Amino acid sequence: MTRKSTEVILAIDCDNMDEARRLVELTHELISIFKIGSILFTAYGPPIVEMVKAMGRDVFLDLKFHDIPNTVRGAVRTSCSLGVKMVTIHTAGGLEMLKAACLGAEEGCRQYSTDRPLLIGVTQLTSMGTRQGLHEEVLKLANFAFEAGLDGVVCSAKEVAAIRQAHGDELLTVVPGIRLKQDSSDDQARVATPIEATKAGADFIVVGRSVTRSSSPLEKLRKIKEEISRA
Numbered sequence: 422m423t424r425k426s427t428e429v430i431l432a433i434d435c436d437n438m439d440e441a442r443r444l445v446e447l448t449h450e451l452i453s454i455f456k457i458g459s460i461l462f463t464a465y466g467p468p469i470v471e472m473v474k475a476m477g478r479d480v481f482l483d484l485k486f487h488d489i490p491n492t493v494r495g496a497v498r499t500s501c502s503l504g505v506k507m508v509t510i511h512t513a514g515g516l517e518m519l520k521a522a523c524l525g526a527e528e529g530c531r532q533y534s535t536d537r538p539l540l541i542g543v544t545q546l547t548s549m550g551t552r553q554g555l556h557e558e559v560l561k562l563a564n565f566a567f568e569a570g571l572d573g574v575v576c577s578a579k580e581v582a583a584i585r586q587a588h589g590d591e592l593l594t595v596v597p598g599i600r601l602k603q604d605s606s607d608d609q610a611r612v613a614t615p616i617e618a619t620k621a622g623a624d625f626i627v628v629g630r631s632v633t634r635s636s637s638p639l640e641k642l643r644k645i646k647e648e649i650s651r652a
């Protein structure tokens with residue numbers, strides 16, 4: 422099976438619906454999945470998901486669930502009512518919580534007659550600096566995710582190759598902390614360029630501020646896509 426090339430997900434982390442709509446309208450010719458996180462979802466709730474879907478694009482709902490198993494099961498179940506493509510859960514919540522998330526997804530897509538979202542486990546945040554043992558920790562958390570039946574993990578570009586080696590195509594890798602060479606790294610620590618993440622074998626890269634804060638987001642996205650195709 423030939424793998425799909427690395428897909429770019431755009432994170433819209435603003436706090437204003439009009440600004441979010443403007444970004445989606447501007448970039449949707451190049452982006453098929455938009456990531457909505459806690460900033461926008463807390464402000465607007467399901468209508469913000471509807472806004473993106475109404476433009477024919479998919480939503481990655483990045484609320485990073487981390488709670489007791491029963492609560493996470495319910496949160497993933499009700500996420501299915503939104504018809505989103507991807508949902509995140511913190512792998513640090515443990516194996517039982519991750520298994521509960523999988524149960525919630527099965528229940529939710531039956532209850533709401535929607536497609537089952539891809540369940541993506543967050544390993545270590547890319548804002549955490551490198552420290553001893555971090556690489557092994559991420560691999561351990563990825564193993565938990567796999568064992569529980571999740572579809573993929575969020576990790577930095579540095580861990581992608583080892584995760585692919587361990588799990589092949591069975592576990593998707595989603596890589597945030599993406600910056601072009603000249604960009605500021607902001608609060609991210611383990612950053613990588615689109616070329617590095619693509620070469621490592623990332624299935625998805627998440628780009629946020631380096632595009633959304635740019636004076637010409639479309640041009641920036643084109644540059645990122647060009648890097649991916651050259652990698």
Ligand code: C5P
Pocket residue numbers: 432434456458543544545546547548575576597598599607609627628629630631
């Ligand atoms: O603006 P920037 O490109 O740093 O945005 C990265 C996005 O990816 C943010 O929405 C952030 O919440 C998310 N993310 C992350 N690290 C993770 C998981 C998600 O930066 N481990």
